[in-house]
Amino acid sequence: MQISSIVGKAVNIELTQPLKVTFGEIKSIESLIIKITTDTGLVGYGEACPFEPVTGESIETEQAALNAMAKTIVGEDPFCIERLHSLMDSQTVGHTALKAGIDIALYDLLGKATGLPVYKLLGGNDNQVHTDITISIGEPRKMANEAVDYVSRGFSALKVKAGIDQESDEEAISEILNAVGDKAMVKVDANQGWNAKQTIRILNKFQNTQLQIVEQPLPYWQHEENKVIRNAITQDLMLDESVHAPSDAYTVISNGEADIVNIKLMKSAGIYGAEGINKVAEAAGVRCMIGCMAETRLGICAAVHFAAAHQNVAFCDLDSFLMFKEPDWLTGGFTNEGGLLTLSDKPGLGLDITI
């Protein structure tokens, strides 16, 4: 089988309500849907969701890089995924979200050609995962009300965004913990917005509570202080922006900086890189979470397949699709009931896509 064409289509998806994080306020998202067609007529779909603060890509830079990369990829065998990553990497450094979109389409094709869902190709540990749900930064009382609402809708893990104003962060965490009691596990994601002293003080204040994980408190380049934090708190430290590739996972884990690593397909250049990060982490006794940028159901579905396939991917933060007015050209792949996501057993990603 040979790749006969690869195209990217930009789509705009509206959020049901705006999301506030340290990077700003998000009202709608733009993403690039990748379509790979083969000489047999088989088609694979992927998603390259750009997020400039983390991977430096925009729809425009993705499209320009895709135009250049298409010349290298067309004519290649889509099943030779390592070879294709090597070709992409030797042509251009970075561009991990674009590479993820291409990678996801290749796994979709591989599954469709073999008649297997992607999670079975990757290890097939299970066909279900539990995702947390994100509580956007807002007025603490409102955040606590949202938390209660999510718990009543079947979510047992909450991810609380923080990092803009510490006083307000502390108040929000406190209100949320009081409101949900023992009904949900709570993570706090400071998105690089705290320093080590602030992190230690805040986490120690909430010792022995349902606040069990702190995610990326420090700027991504600050490595040594992660160890200081780990030694001073009882909760687990998870790194997100500090880890893009398997080599980053190796660095932070061998330095003793992380209890958990947050993999995102858009950072790891897709499933192939995510596999590498998870293996490095698992070998060191470090668990993984899989998170997301603002992918549609397409990118999320690929992440669910990856997470379900592996025991060491112990946590999922795959909730972006729940915040969108989902388009009718993209359906299926998995069902969701509260935080429980169950994959379809259809070949490939199992999605129905009509663009």
Ligand SMILES: [Mg+2]
């Ligand atoms: Mg994060």
